Amino acid sequence: MRPSPARLLNILVPVKRCVDYAMKIRVNPQQTGVDTNVKHSMNPFDEIAVEEAVRIRERLGDKVKSIKAVTIGPSKSAETLRTALAIGADAAIHVEIPDSAPSPEPLGVAKAIRAVIERQKEQGGVDLVIMGKQAIDDDAGQTGQILAGLMDWSQATFASKIVVDAEKKEANVTREIDGGLEELKCRLPLVVTTDLRLNEPRYATLPSIMKAKKKPIEKLTPADLGVDLTPRIETIKVTEPPKRVGGTKVANVDELVAKLKEAGVVPT
């Protein structure tokens, strides 16, 4: 009989509720931020992360003990967790903040995730954190890296391919970088941030959404975790980019050259 692996993998997938990708963004009248009275959904890169966790389990079978989704957000963020559960996560953790509270910053989010990981110690800890490379609302792209730094774990960002070896507690990650692709061999525990080409997320079918309603969501507050999410950055003003001034059509090349000279772009 084969000996069972020394430890089974626990995967944590932090997800974020953002303004839906297809929505037109408008600045709110107070010029303090974006109009959030629109449709929200899970950050597309986080959908890719949840999908990847589910695929890792499909490949490794029962070497993956659990896939947990976590979010830090207002009460409505629970819907995002339900989506993660419908795609295939087993359980979820909701770190709930008041609806009126400002959006948490990457440092605060990373600290909260760290606290959640600490709490998971009794249940076997966390071996792999997979999250989106950036959120489409703030485009910060920092949370994964900060988390890896806080936890002193390896990190592989902008992943376009992940191959996990549960026995060796290693992962081979292919990263998308400016020059092309880079392959890293990382020791677990590991933080991975997902890039667009990692996979194509599945659409949650109605039966899996129904099943997801029965999966547990643990509710916590930042106080429970001992984390302070007060923002350290003050947003002074948010405005739309200046409206583009209309261009003019020219009749021929000579007119074009004359106009360029007028504009001082071409030496007379």
Added chain:
Amino acid sequence: MAQNPMRHRVLALYKELHRLGRDYPDPSYDFNGRMRKMFEKNRNLTDPEQIEKAYNLGQYIKNETLALYSLRKYRHLKRMYGDSSRSSTDDPPS
């Protein structure tokens, strides 16, 4: 009764299509209205072969719609976050 399992499948298909139809990107295209009309048109079918054919057409439309949604999202994300390495100050590729 032999029709019961089919009825269950058809109802599940209808619910799934209805849910998908809510996210249809073009608001002027009444997806759910048209879908309902198509189901109602076939409500009195009795020949199991015809029923199966209509059901398969429904499945096909469901898969096409899912593909539409995924591609639309992928294309949008690729446009926004695709060639992130190239900035306007970079030298043009030689």
